[in-house]
Amino acid sequence: MDAQLGRVLDAHGGLDRWRTRTTLTSRITYGGPFWEFKGHPGFVGESLVEARLQDQWIRHRDAATGREFVFDRAADRLTVTDVDGAVLDKLENPRLTFAGYTPETPWSLAQIGYFRAYATWHYLVEPYLFTWPGVEAREVEPWTEGDETWRVLRVTFPETIHTHNATQLYYYDDAARLRRMDYAPEVNGSTPVAHYVRDHQVVDGVPVPSRRHIQLRNDDRTPDLSWTPITLDLADIALH
Secondary structure: HHHHHHHHHHHOOOOOHHHOEEEEEEEEEOOOOOHOOOOOOHOOEEEEEEOOOOOOOOEEEEOOOOEEEEEOOOEEEEEEEOOOEEEEEEEEHHHHHOOOOOOOOOOOHHHHHHHHHHHHHHHHHOOOOHHOOOOEEEEEEEEEEEEEEEEEEEEEEOOOOOOOEEEEEEOOOOOOOOEEEEEOHHHHOOOOOOOOOEEEEEEEEEEEEEEEEEEEEOOOOOOOOOOEEEEEEEEEEEEE
């Protein structure tokens, strides 16, 4: 195991703790103009989220509408149901439906649900996810931002895990807490993103990023802070 990855895992409760937990639950409030731009302003608001920790499965239940969005990687399916359980939309092999899409392409209800599902699952299962079979993590050159220098992990994911794109960067401060991550979502035309963590909540000894601001990223890796397309705020976090 890479030494920096080991340091990060130790700071996040240790590998054994993650291996003995099954789910993470939270109340997540999503914000920002991105959702309306994609044709779904109703995605701004609060959801009750349950994410499995030992396989890629996540459920969102929207507080305002009662709709449920379930992404099951094993079945490769995203399902949307209404408050009574009736199926509103469904995607088999959801990633394939984004072929040829650009950042300007609007999404269906199931497509935007899929994007929110796989992305949120990733955020909740990291850094434990970095130890899964087929995932490769190694430390690369540090990054200085403002008056801070962060250590950086370069993580490459296998095709068996749905993620934004295959190789991503994770920036950690002196306490080995996540401060930023860089990726380029293939489903959105591979737009470069700098995703910042502004706060953490310590839950069962694990510092969980609880306030996230997602910015665009320039070619030189600097962020465009002029606007914030997506925000996530987590509350009532629990490990089970």
